[in-house]
Amino acid sequence: MKNDMKQIKHHLTEPLLMGYAAGTLPEAFNVVVATHVSMCDDCRAALAEYEAVGGEVMLETDPVAIAEDALTATMAMIDAEKNTVTAAPKRKPSNIFPAPLQDYVSGDIDALKWRKVGGGVSQLVLKTSKDASVRLLRIPAGTAVPDHGHRGTELTLVLQGAFTDDDDRFGVGDVEVANEDLNHTPVAEVGVDCICLAATDAPLRFNSFLPRIAQRFVGI
């Protein structure tokens, strides 16, 4: 758990919280939401409320008939499973990765298999379902990520360091939600390397020619 939680200024949007609560987001987005919620009490509370909405939606649906022997079958299932309930393994809150992220990347940041994507930036793509993608980005202190626009939605959550984008500063725990309207040039602050968790449901498109060529090779 991060102790600079109070400083989080940039939060998840309501549609993302609702989508997570409903269980309808791509897995890549769920990784970002679960990681941010692990760091942000505000969004954890807001998520609980959207889950409550889901419960009420479920109560409002017209009930459908269940099998005659459903209860008996369920009791049989319970009796058969009786002793198989095992406690979830404790996850270690050691490094900059909150628990949900540790299920996708194990090990110290320096031990990870970073791949250079140009401009000093490295990435590590996490394995998720294909409807969207999520990666860790490591941006050297003081470096800019090339100006780029978006076709879909891009979520960028800061795990270490900070970046600025025009007038906004994004520190640890802050999440930037960018859509088609936003062209941006995030710049990592001087000091430590900026490590972000970035998810997108469409390929980024870079606005200058060279990065666009590079994009084909790195698969951003």
Add this chain to the structure above:
Amino acid sequence: MLTETNAPAKAGVSAAIAAAAKPDEQRPVKAGKRVVTGDITSKRMAWVVQIYAVRDNKDRAAFAELFAYFAPRVKSFLMKSGASPDLAEECAQEVMATLWNKAHQFDPTKASVSTWIFTIARNRKIDILRKQRRPEPEDLPWGPEPEPDQAEAIGLQQETEQLGQALATLPEAQRKLIERAYFGELSHSEIAAETGLPLGTIKSRIRLALDRLRHAMK
């Protein structure tokens, strides 16, 4: 929202919850047909009592009541989310079995029974229908609270009830839109930021509980 002044002091939870659900005594609890009397919040507290009965006494009659009410709704939710009737039936039974197995994890100050069962069904939907891994937020060590505070529990059940009523009285088009979002018929970019629901009370309550927890851990 309960204020400091009308919130009763912490009490033994079983007695307190039983007292809160008292209007239930006016109806035959174990009859197959539900006759709901008293105010509706007592129905929600009755569900809490039933989950405690499952947790503490492996009470099959209490489980049967929860099953009769929730299983058809869980199945309906799963079918509207795209499951075939057979798959929805199977999943609904698994959801109810999970309720039995995880009854000790239920905390009425953090979620109402409907919310809790919904999240179990939602998780099952992701596992089975969407076949995705399911990243979940880091667990919070709710350690310092030995027993859930009954005023908090009642408050949360009431607020959830109010949310349900607000949903039911939304204009048809708006309500349909929210339902479609939860059934997975809308993508996140199609979900409206404004739901028309009076949101904020449950969030404030949970937020306060989190603040207390953080304070207690210092």
